[in-house]
Amino acid sequence: MLTDELKIEIYRMMYLAQTWEQRLLRLLDDGLVSGFYHAGRGHEALEVASMVALRDDDYLLYDHRGCAHMLAKRMSMVSLFGDFLGNDKGSTKGLGAGIVHIADPDHGVLGQSGTLGGGHVLAAGVGLSIKLRKTDQVVVNFFGDGAANRGTFHEGANVAGAWKLPVIYIVQNNGWAISTPQSQVTAIESFAERAAGYGMAGVSIDGMDPFLVYETMAEAVERARGGGGPTLLEGRVVRFRGHYEGDPGTYRSKEELAAGKDLDPVVRTRLRLLEDGLRTEEELDRLQHDVDAEIEAALEEALTGTVPGRERLSEGLYV
Amino acid sequence: MTTTPTVRKLSYSRAINEALAEELARDERVFIMGQDVGAFGGAFGVTRGLHARFGGERVIDTPISEMFLVGGGVGAAITGLRPVVEMQYADFLWNAGDEIVGKMSKWRYMHGGLFTVPMVLRLPEGAAGGAGPEHSTCPEAALLAAAGSYIVIPSTPYDAKGLLKSAIRDDNPVAYFEHKGMYGLKGEVPEEEYTIPLGQADLKRVGDDVSIITWGRMVHRALEAAETAAADGISVEVLDLRCLRPLDVAAIVATVEKTGRVIISHEAGKTGGGGGEIAAIIAEECITSLEAPVRRICGIETPVPQSTHLEQYVVPTAEDLGAAITDIARY
Ligand SMILES: Cc1ncc(C[n+]2csc(CCOP(=O)(O)OP(=O)(O)O)c2C)c(N)n1
Ligand SMILES: [Mg+2]
Numbered sequence: 235m236l237t238d239e240l241k242i243e244i245y246r247m248m249y250l251a252q253t254w255e256q257r258l259l260r261l262l263d264d265g266l267v268s269g270f271y272h273a274g275r276g277h278e279a280l281e282v283a284s285m286v287a288l289r290d291d292d293y294l295l296y297d298h299r300g301c302a303h304m305l306a307k308r309m310s311m312v313s314l315f316g317d318f319l320g321n322d323k324g325s326t327k328g329l330g331a332g333i334v335h336i337a338d339p340d341h342g343v344l345g346q347s348g349t350l351g352g353g354h355v356l357a358a359g360v361g362l363s364i365k366l367r368k369t370d371q372v373v374v375n376f377f378g379d380g381a382a383n384r385g386t387f388h389e390g391a392n393v394a395g396a397w398k399l400p401v402i403y404i405v406q407n408n409g410w411a412i413s414t415p416q417s418q419v420t421a422i423e424s425f426a427e428r429a430a431g432y433g434m435a436g437v438s439i440d441g442m443d444p445f446l447v448y449e450t451m452a453e454a455v456e457r458a459r460g461g462g463g464p465t466l467l468e469g470r471v472v473r474f475r476g477h478y479e480g481d482p483g484t485y486r487s488k489e490e491l492a493a494g495k496d497l498d499p500v501v502r503t504r505l506r507l508l509e510d511g512l513r514t515e516e517e518l519d520r521l522q523h524d525v526d527a528e529i530e531a532a533l534e535e536a537l538t539g540t541v542p543g544r545e546r547l548s549e550g551l552y553v
Numbered sequence: 554m555t556t557t558p559t560v561r562k563l564s565y566s567r568a569i570n571e572a573l574a575e576e577l578a579r580d581e582r583v584f585i586m587g588q589d590v591g592a593f594g595g596a597f598g599v600t601r602g603l604h605a606r607f608g609g610e611r612v613i614d615t616p617i618s619e620m621f622l623v624g625g626g627v628g629a630a631i632t633g634l635r636p637v638v639e640m641q642y643a644d645f646l647w648n649a650g651d652e653i654v655g656k657m658s659k660w661r662y663m664h665g666g667l668f669t670v671p672m673v674l675r676l677p678e679g680a681a682g683g684a685g686p687e688h689s690t691c692p693e694a695a696l697l698a699a700a701g702s703y704i705v706i707p708s709t710p711y712d713a714k715g716l717l718k719s720a721i722r723d724d725n726p727v728a729y730f731e732h733k734g735m736y737g738l739k740g741e742v743p744e745e746e747y748t749i750p751l752g753q754a755d756l757k758r759v760g761d762d763v764s765i766i767t768w769g770r771m772v773h774r775a776l777e778a779a780e781t782a783a784a785d786g787i788s789v790e791v792l793d794l795r796c797l798r799p800l801d802v803a804a805i806v807a808t809v810e811k812t813g814r815v816i817i818s819h820e821a822g823k824t825g826g827g828g829g830e831i832a833a834i835i836a837e838e839c840i841t842s843l844e845a846p847v848r849r850i851c852g853i854e855t856p857v858p859q860s861t862h863l864e865q866y867v868v869p870t871a872e873d874l875g876a877a878i879t880d881i882a883r884y
Pocket of ligand 2: 406
């Protein structure tokens, strides 16, 4: 049930993700982190609200689009900053170094396949593992409209459907795979249509509306936990920034981008909370101020980390 | 009169089956998945009886989805299980290239050692009577560049069982290549439980004049050639590497230093089949011990032909090895 407290929590986490990323981008400008970052601005509602519907012991295979899903899965901000700084404060102690390889087994964050779509089959295997171990966990696999077209999706989705595995495939459909529009490479408009072919539930929703995302996700989670099988959840979203930092973005019209930005999930959710009388301006300002302080404190700690030396180069290769 | 206890004989295929059964019984986290591995018992009958004994949740029939087989195995392995995945043919490892090289081999490393990937990928390999170019190769060397995974190639029923049990218990991912042409091969396999550590070569025959460094099914042809050479007064040592990773470099160096004359032999084509790597290690570690140039007696560099008649010319024979032994001994 989407309580008022959950609504506030979702907003807080979206604001946190947005602000955390802003801070990261400043580190990038300062040359402290690598430019291989794919900003998640615009995707906050889908990434945050879906994760808020999970438990700590549920699994996440995130995608490269920002970090909101990992933050909402309760990864520590210090670890995340440390990962991008490539130092030993990071979740991988400086060895995974930022997107793409971040992980936190304690919060079910299993990592990412840098080859897009690798997660489709891993997720099915995690789903099988949950089923064999007879727990009621679920696994969520994020990917974009581009990665939706990998052949691995067919193999993973097919077994997930056939064996009714507790897998939730979330496609973040922002309409673009770098410079390639979805319409040019995909015959259908909604990826949710594909779900039927795998015997799984398929839903396509406005991924800019966090409360709708939460409710849709809660249903999918309930279905998965109860043995009802997988869901393909498509959230239609807008990528506010370039594919990566420094992307000239020449392929997308100014009008399209401006129209998308009018849908800003963070801004609109704040307005909704005010309109519905859940919080006052001052209360939300205070909430944001507290989040800002949390982020600064996390960064301060992360900056004290040490970059791994050459002697750690083969650490973790073998057990 | 004393009686020596007779050691039980088992086929290579039964030895693998027994290792699987013992590990399934020992550890409930172990499960098998693959195409037709269930009630049918696998394309080559290797998993026969396991489904009946352990049930459909421990021995799982999958769709024809090699990327899922390996990638799904990784997913299960990083969340607490120990999958033993059967590819119907080793040749299909390319179908799951990224899952093997990018996921199975690298997941642990690229996530800072936070996970272990305790899985075994069983890969039935080799030319075995007309299976054709896409079902007959020995692709073990393809994984040499996939640091993070071990490569095991047993040559006898005894090794097949002991190495598989170790592979299943190891927390690293293991690619386990079993030659289809050896499934019927019988050998001694004791009743008692045993394991063989990964990364230890086995000196199959001791000799003084020439060393054959080999693995997999070629071990038997090397032993046959060594026997023939002995009749001609040439003493041949046969070293079965058993694993390409971890590689027993010390055993390679020891035999090279002993005989100074080395033949490297494998069934895969000479280029890229793994022998070049062994030769390079010899050059780096003990080139001054060589009395003669290194010889490689390996597969012909064509695809394995579909025709059974032609297939026999692709894989090196004991005679090919015999000729090389005579040659190198005289050098
Ligand atoms: C298998 C593979 N092919 C190509 C790439 C390079 N690549 C990285 S992100 C990207 C675009 C992805 O688009 P989409 O899946 O829609 O996600 P988005 O970036 O829009 O969030 C590409 C082509 C890759 N990492 N892996
Ligand atoms: Mg996209």
